[in-house]
Amino acid sequence: MEGIEYRGESTIPSNIKQVVVTKDVNRYYASIQYESEEELPKGTGITGIDMGIRAFLTTSDGLQIESLNALRKNEKKLKREQRRLSRKRKGSKNRKKQIAKVQKLNQNIRDARKDFNHRVLTAIARHYGTVVIENLNIQGMQRNHHLAKSMIDQGWYQFKRMLQYKIEWRDAELIEIGRFDPSSKMCSKCGNIKHDLKLSDHKYHCNVCNLSIDRDLNAAINIRNMGSIKVGKGIPALTPVESATAAELSKGGLRVATL
Ligand SMILES: [Zn+2]
Numbered sequence: 001m002e003g004i005e006y007r008g009e010s011t012i013p014s015n016i017k018q019v020v021v022t023k024d025v026n027r028y029y030a031s032i033q034y035e036s037e038e039e040l041p042k043g044t045g046i047t048g049i050d051m052g053i054r055a056f057l058t059t060s061d062g063l064q065i066e067s068l069n070a071l072r073k074n075e076k077k078l079k080r081e082q083r084r085l086s087r088k089r090k091g092s093k094n095r096k097k098q099i100a101k102v103q104k105l106n107q108n109i110r111d112a113r114k115d116f117n118h119r120v121l122t123a124i125a126r127h128y129g130t131v132v133i134e135n136l137n138i139q140g141m142q143r144n145h146h147l148a149k150s151m152i153d154q155g156w157y158q159f160k161r162m163l164q165y166k167i168e169w170r171d172a173e174l175i176e177i178g179r180f181d182p183s184s185k186m187c188s189k190c191g192n193i194k195h196d197l198k199l200s201d202h203k204y205h206c207n208v209c210n211l212s213i214d215r216d217l218n219a220a221i222n223i224r225n226m227g228s229i230k231v232g233k234g235i236p237a238l239t240p241v242e243s244a245t246a247a248e249l250s251k252g253g254l255r256v257a258t259l
Contacts, residue, residue: 025107040170046130046236048224050183050216051156054202057120058216058259060224061241066255068116071109078105116254117159123249125166127242132227133163134183135176175227187211188221217259 006012013034020031048060056067081102088095124131167174177183185197190209197204197215204211204218211218225235241258249256 024110025103027107041126042170042172043126043128045128045239046132046224046228046233047124047128048132048220048222048227049124050220050223051134051159052216055216058214058220059124059241060217060220061239062217062259063241063246063249064214064216064257064259065120065249066257068112069255071112071116074105074109074112078102078109081105114158117162119254120249121159121162121166123245125163125170125172127245128172130173130175130227131163131167132175132177132223133160134179134223173231175231177223177226177230183219183222183226184215186218186222188213188218188225214259 012032013036015036016032016034018033020033022029022031045061050058050060052058055064058064081098085095085098085102088098164174182193185194186192187194187204187206187209189211190206192206192208194204194206202215204213204215206212221238228235243258246256246258
């Protein structure tokens, strides 16, 4: 490459340390690393994050972020085009064209997912001082085909890597808890374990204390509590999500609900 034009939204920093250029199909990406004197503000409070199948993620203070519709639509389209590709004769011109089409779609999906992860995680890292997540074992989950596909589709690896560095930048804290902790089946209010909770149950209803709560929210609260206990902070009181947080996320084009 001999010179490229920069068309980003923000200005290029002056104290660049390193630029890494990568190529994906026919697009070039430049990652710019620079030093900043400016300290990023650290968020407050502790939140647990449940990575869902239906919603993209749910925080313990009741923030639920939906998966991108456009992403799902494109994924359907990709499957269709991949089927078409399998019907094209090997070595034919049409097959070549179809390969290019599939590659392009794949690339668009990757870009959209990355952008989505950035927006969600920047907001999360900005608002919370401590974030607790489950240490998901992808290998273990691959045995459960349905679950594995959904998790990998949502770019779990990328998500976690991004969350890690965004939190480090702000000197905030990331706590990981083991995947064997019963975050879904335990009642977040009384600790009762509901052994017959099914994957299809959207609500968690506790037969002991009568708590009725969104399933993912219940899990997120458990994740938060377990993370907090793990670092010796006990269980802090729950505070509902600030409306400003939800409003800010919505502005970024995300579909956000408060539970
Ligand atoms: Zn209960």
